[in-house]
Amino acid sequence: MKPIARLLVIVIVLFAAAPLSAQQQPPPKPAAQDAFVPVDAPNNQQEAIPAQRLVGIAYGLIWVLLLGYVWSVRSRLARVEREMEALNRRTARQ
Amino acid sequence: MQKLFTPLLILVAAMFAYAPMMILDAPYESTMGLVQKIFYFHASLGMAMFLAAFASGIGSAVFLFSRRPWADHLAVAGAELTSIVGFLVLVTGPLWARKAWGVWWVWDPRLTSTLVMWMIFNAYLLLRRYGGPGSERLAAAVALFGMANVPFVYWSVNVWRTLHPKTSVIPTLVPGMRGAFWFCVVAFLLLTSLLIAMRTELEKRRQQLDELYLAAEE
Numbered sequence: 001m002k003p004i005a006r007l008l009v010i011v012i013v014l015f016a017a018a019p020l021s022a023q024q025q026p027p028p029k030p031a032a033q034d035a036f037v038p039v040d041a042p043n044n045q046q047e048a049i050p051a052q053r054l055v056g057i058a059y060g061l062i063w064v065l066l067l068g069y070v071w072s073v074r075s076r077l078a079r080v081e082r083e084m085e086a087l088n089r090r091t092a093r094q
Numbered sequence: 095m096q097k098l099f100t101p102l103l104i105l106v107a108a109m110f111a112y113a114p115m116m117i118l119d120a121p122y123e124s125t126m127g128l129v130q131k132i133f134y135f136h137a138s139l140g141m142a143m144f145l146a147a148f149a150s151g152i153g154s155a156v157f158l159f160s161r162r163p164w165a166d167h168l169a170v171a172g173a174e175l176t177s178i179v180g181f182l183v184l185v186t187g188p189l190w191a192r193k194a195w196g197v198w199w200v201w202d203p204r205l206t207s208t209l210v211m212w213m214i215f216n217a218y219l220l221l222r223r224y225g226g227p228g229s230e231r232l233a234a235a236v237a238l239f240g241m242a243n244v245p246f247v248y249w250s251v252n253v254w255r256t257l258h259p260k261t262s263v264i265p266t267l268v269p270g271m272r273g274a275f276w277f278c279v280v281a282f283l284l285l286t287s288l289l290i291a292m293r294t295e296l297e298k299r300r301q302q303l304d305e306l307y308l309a310a311e312e
Binding site for chain 1: 123125126129131135136178181189259263266267292
């Protein structure tokens with residue numbers, strides 16, 4: 001067989017084999033995308049990224065921001081009410 | 095509503111005090127471990143964001159067609175809550191992703207659509223603040239676009255290839271996780287409803303104050 005013909009046969013075999021091998025190995029699926037699998041204790045030995053700090057920041061931020069927002073709305077409401085009372089008093093005097 | 099407000103606020107505060115205990119009692123997820131605990135508040139905040147976006151969108155639709163002031167007040171309150179709660183969703187998500195995926199952010203359909211929705215409601219608030227007289231109607235149209243984004247954000251994980259957990263995670267939660275999750279959802283939806291009511295009241299009082307100033311000038 002001539003070298004060119006041999007090369008052609010190799011290329012055809014490779015192209016034909018590629019989809020077959022792709023079918024045999026399903027693409028890896030990221031873990032915990034469809035359902036969460038429970039365990040009794042986390043496997044957190046030798047953690048490169050400490051989960052505790054991330055969870056702490058997440059929960060802390062939620063509490064601080066929501067409490068801050070409640071305080072902000074209440075103080076804005078109180079300011080408007082004070083202004084209304086002052087205006088009412090001023091117009092009553094006139 | 096006025097009579098119910100304080101007891102509901104106390105109930106929400108009690109729920110938020112108890113929620114961490116339920117979350118700590120819930121089992122760990124096998125691949126993500128401790129960081130998956132962010133899910134309980136993160137997903138609940140996502141639902142609260144949808145509620146606030148619907149409040150703003152529905153208020154805007156009613157205002158566009160009937161010009162009722164209460165509808166405009168509701169639209170402003172909903173938009174502000176969408177911005178606040180959306181910010182928390184967009185910050186807690188990357189904190190979870192950093193550990194679970196190894197990166198803070200990916201331009202994934204769920205993350206990108208949530209960011210776009212959040213920016214639309216921020217555009218609404220900017221328009222209301224700096225748009226000048228008559229900007230309410232233009233802003234109302236913006237809020238309608240924002241509300242129209244909600245189904246895209248929700249179904250994006252099922253329609254497109256994504257790293258984000260799918261909506262199927264919620265119905266398949268094991269009992270220990272399910273109880274804690276729905277408890278947090280109820281707490282956040284109740285808190286968001288109360289905050290929308292408070293913020294709507296503030297907008298109503300502001301309008302009354304403006305009317306008082308006008309009357310005093312005359």
